[in-house]
Amino acid sequence: MAKKSRPGRLRIVAGKWRSRLLDIADVDGLRPTAERIRETLFNWLAPTIAGSRCLDLCAGTGALGFEALSRGADEVVFVEKSAVAARMLRANARQLDADGAEIRQDDAIDFLASADGEPFDIVFLDPPFAAALHGELCRLLAERSMLRPGSLVYIEEDRATPAVELPAGWTPVKSKTAGNVRYSLARVGGEA
Numbered sequence: 001m002a003k004k005s006r007p008g009r010l011r012i013v014a015g016k017w018r019s020r021l022l023d024i025a026d027v028d029g030l031r032p033t034a035e036r037i038r039e040t041l042f043n044w045l046a047p048t049i050a051g052s053r054c055l056d057l058c059a060g061t062g063a064l065g066f067e068a069l070s071r072g073a074d075e076v077v078f079v080e081k082s083a084v085a086a087r088m089l090r091a092n093a094r095q096l097d098a099d100g101a102e103i104r105q106d107d108a109i110d111f112l113a114s115a116d117g118e119p120f121d122i123v124f125l126d127p128p129f130a131a132a133l134h135g136e137l138c139r140l141l142a143e144r145s146m147l148r149p150g151s152l153v154y155i156e157e158d159r160a161t162p163a164v165e166l167p168a169g170w171t172p173v174k175s176k177t178a179g180n181v182r183y184s185l186a187r188v189g190g191e192a
Contacts, residue, residue: 008024009021009022009023009024010022010023010024010032010061010062010063010066011035012066012067012070013035013038013039013042013067014039014042014067014070014071015067015069015070015071015072016070017066017069017070017096018070020070020096022061022062022066022092022095022096023088023091023092024061024088025061025082025084025085025087025088025089026084027060027082027084027085029128029130030060030061030082030085031060031061032060032061032063033063033064033126033156034178034179034181036178037156037176037178037181037183038063038064038067040176040183041064041154041183041185042067042068042071044173044174044185045068045071045122045152045154045185046071048121048122048152049068049071049072049073049122050071050072050073051072051073051074052068052072052073052074052075052121052122053073053074053075053077053118053119053120053121053122054068054073054075054076054077054120054121054122054123054124055076055077055079055120055122055123055124055146056068056076056077056078056079056124057079057108057111057112057123057124057125057126057127057137058079058080058081058108058125058126058127058128058133058137059078059079059080059085059089059103059124060080060082060085060126061085061088062078062080062088062089062092062093064124064126064154065078065101065124066092066093066096066098066101068122068124069096069098069100069101073100073122074100075100075101075102076100076101076102077102077104077120078101078102078103078104079104079106079108079111080103080104080105080106081105081106081107081108082105083105086103086104086105089101089103090103108127108133108137109133109136109137109140112137112140112141112144112146113140113144115144115146119145119146119147119148119151120146120147120148120151121148121151121152122151122152122153122154123141123146123147123151123152123153123154124154125137125138125141125153125154125155125156126154126155126156129157129158129161132161134155134157134164135164135165138153138155138164138165138166138167138170139167141153141167142167142168142169142170142188147188147189148188149188149189150187150188150189151187151188151189152173152185152186152187152188153170153185153186153188154183154184154185155183155184155185155186156181156182156183157181157182157183158180158181158182159177159179159180159181159182160180163182163184166186169188169189170186170187170188170189171186171187172184172185172186173185173186173187
């Protein structure tokens with residue numbers, strides 16, 4: 001079977017950009033969060049997404065961050081290591097006229113180690129599964145005081161691996177599986 005010449009497109013599920021299609025960068029291992037997972041996640045986030053400040057760490061296609069902006073988030077900082085993927089994120093932000101999008105081409109660990117400024121309300125954590133970065137990224141998020149009390153952290157990981165150990169003070173809120181993906185939501189410094 002011949003390889004597709006285009007890596008595909010991503011559809012925004014709901015909100016002001018509902019059904020808009022965005023190009024996906026041609027980068028090995030890049031995979032958008034599935035539409036049905038995004039639908040479930042944003043149902044979970046519905047009471048808190050409007051007006052929120054979000055961090056899409058290891059943004060990749062930007063599926064989670066653009067969905068958040070479409071559904072009313074004020075600001076999303078997209079952090080993506082790949083120059084090709086970061087360029088596509090910028091192009092998609094321009095196409096959507098997404099004023100609340102800030103794209104940073106940076107390694108996620110380096111970004112967290114050096115970041116300062118206003119804390120985030122919601123973090124989307126979906127690094128490449130093979131990189132096994134979930135635990136380190138959670139630790140840095142907790143240590144660097146980048147989250148407000150009550151902030152929510154979404155974690156998407158390979159179902160075949162053990163679930164990431166949450167930092168002290170993080171409470172599991174929701175968890176589901178779909179295919180080979182386990183996805184969950186944790187609250188920082190607050191009860192579920």
